[in-house]
Amino acid sequence: EAGVTQSPTHLIKTRGQQATLRCSPISGHTSVYWYQQALGLGLQFLLWYDEGEERNRGNFPPRFSGRQFPNYSSELNVNALELEDSALYLCASSSNTYNEQFFGPGTRLTVL
Amino acid sequence: GQQLNQSPQSMFIQEGEDVSMNCTSSSIFNTWLWYKQDPGEGPVLLIALYKAGELTSNGRLTAQFGITRKDSFLNISASIPSDVGIYFCAGRVPSPGYALNFGKGTSLLVTP
Numbered sequence: 001e002a003g004v005t006q007s008p009t010h011l012i013k014t015r016g017q018q019a020t021l022r023c024s025p026i027s028g029h030t031s032v033y034w035y036q037q038a039l040g041l042g043l044q045f046l047l048w049y050d051e052g053e054e055r056n057r058g059n060f061p062p063r064f065s066g067r068q069f070p071n072y073s074s075e076l077n078v079n080a081l082e083l084e085d086s087a088l089y090l091c092a093s094s095s096n097t098y099n100e101q102f103f104g105p106g107t108r109l110t111v112l
Numbered sequence: 113g114q115q116l117n118q119s120p121q122s123m124f125i126q127e128g129e130d131v132s133m134n135c136t137s138s139s140i141f142n143t144w145l146w147y148k149q150d151p152g153e154g155p156v157l158l159i160a161l162y163k164a165g166e167l168t169s170n171g172r173l174t175a176q177f178g179i180t181r182k183d184s185f186l187n188i189s190a191s192i193p194s195d196v197g198i199y200f201c202a203g204r205v206p207s208p209g210y211a212l213n214f215g216k217g218t219s220l221l222v223t224p
Contacts, residue, residue, distance in 0.1 A: 004154070033212070041216065042214045042215060042216040042217055043212075043214040044214075045211040045212065045214075048211055056211055088152075090154050090155070100143075100157055100160045101157075101212060102157060103154035103155045104154050105152075105154045106152075106153070108152075
């Protein structure tokens with residue numbers, strides 16, 4: 001069974017640009033979660049999507065947004081990039097909101 | 113999110129030694145999860161705990177869900193070099209949202 005996949009692996013942008021990150025959950029999983037992991041820090045919860053709807057978001061500004069598609073894959077968009085947005089962005093999926101989350105390998109976003 | 117205190121922040125041990133790390137929270141959790149993260153990769157789920165007092169093993173790893181529901185520990189017995197990595201605890205509060213709250217991680221180094 002394929003795990004959670006994310007693309008691209010690395011992304012380099014300049015300040016003010018927009019970044020789009022993609023995630024495909026494990027087959028059969030309907031919930032997708034996004035986390036930000038800045039260098040040397042723990043994981044900070046960004047967004048949670050379930051059945052195509054945004055269910056919850058963490059303490060991040062509105063320029064962090066996303067969506068979930070009918071096939072349960074998800075996209076994270078970060079607008080007006082700032083230097084401090086440089087981080088590893090992790091996507092996780094679960095079969096329902098009560099089960100454990102399985103993580104993808106992450107997208108390393110670098111903002112210059 | 114809820115504050116999770118994970119300790120120790122780092123450990124430097126010799127191969128064959130046992131390791132113990134723990135997490136405490138100011139809030140009650142209904143789920144505790146333990147993950148391991150290798151450099152540049154996403155966290156991998158090691159053990160999931162769903163009931164207060166639950167003790168679960170996965171090979172040389174053992175974790176327990178504290179009876180107060182505010183703490184959990186992870187033990188690694190007879191450590192080996194491939195145990196090197198960052199270990200994260202994560203907990204979920206019994207309230208709407210169901211996002212995971214992560215500790216800041218314990219960095220484990222094992223010398224042969």
